[in-house]
Amino acid sequence: MNITLEQAERAIAAAKAKAAALNTLMNIAVVDSGTNLVAFVHMDNAWLGSIDISQKKARTARYFNMPTGEIGKLSQPGGSLYNIEHSNGGLITFPGGIPIKNATGEIIGAIGVSGDTVENDHAVAQAGADAVS
Template structure:
């Protein structure tokens, strides 16, 4: 099972609303269960450099089925996953990427958000996930 386009668009709409609510501009990427981009939004005037970061956060969250910020904690010097960010063509290991699960807990995709502080990125990503709960 994979996220549908309708679900992805619903998550993006919720994420965009949260970004507007906290007065920030974001790039928002949704990948399916195979880590393929299914939907993307670049809010007007959001950082261009964050387009790639948002997509990599989404893929990273799906590749490892965990929040990118948690992966970041494990990849610090001395950590069990130190240097993992160099695998898979480049991962992003700071907050803003979250797996998306269905009602049974199966991962069906992921969201990646970039364009502000990592705290804001995570908040906006969480809004996208919560819209599908």
């Protein structure tokens, strides 16, 4: 099952609202279960370098069905996923990517956010993911 455009737009709207509440500018990407881009927002004056990062965070979260921050913990030296960020054309292994689940708990896509601290990136992504389920 895939996220619909309506659900992706709801995730984007919630993420934008959270970014505004945090007084930050973000790039927000939503991918479907096959990691295809469904919706994207580049807030005015958000960092250009974060466009690619937000999309890679979304894809990374979906590739492994876990938040990117969790992958980061496992990819530290000595960890079971050490150096995984070099696979799949480049992964992002710090917070800001979260799988999106539907009401029954099935993963239907993912959201990736980049543009500020990893704590704010994660909070904005979580707001977007929570708006769908």
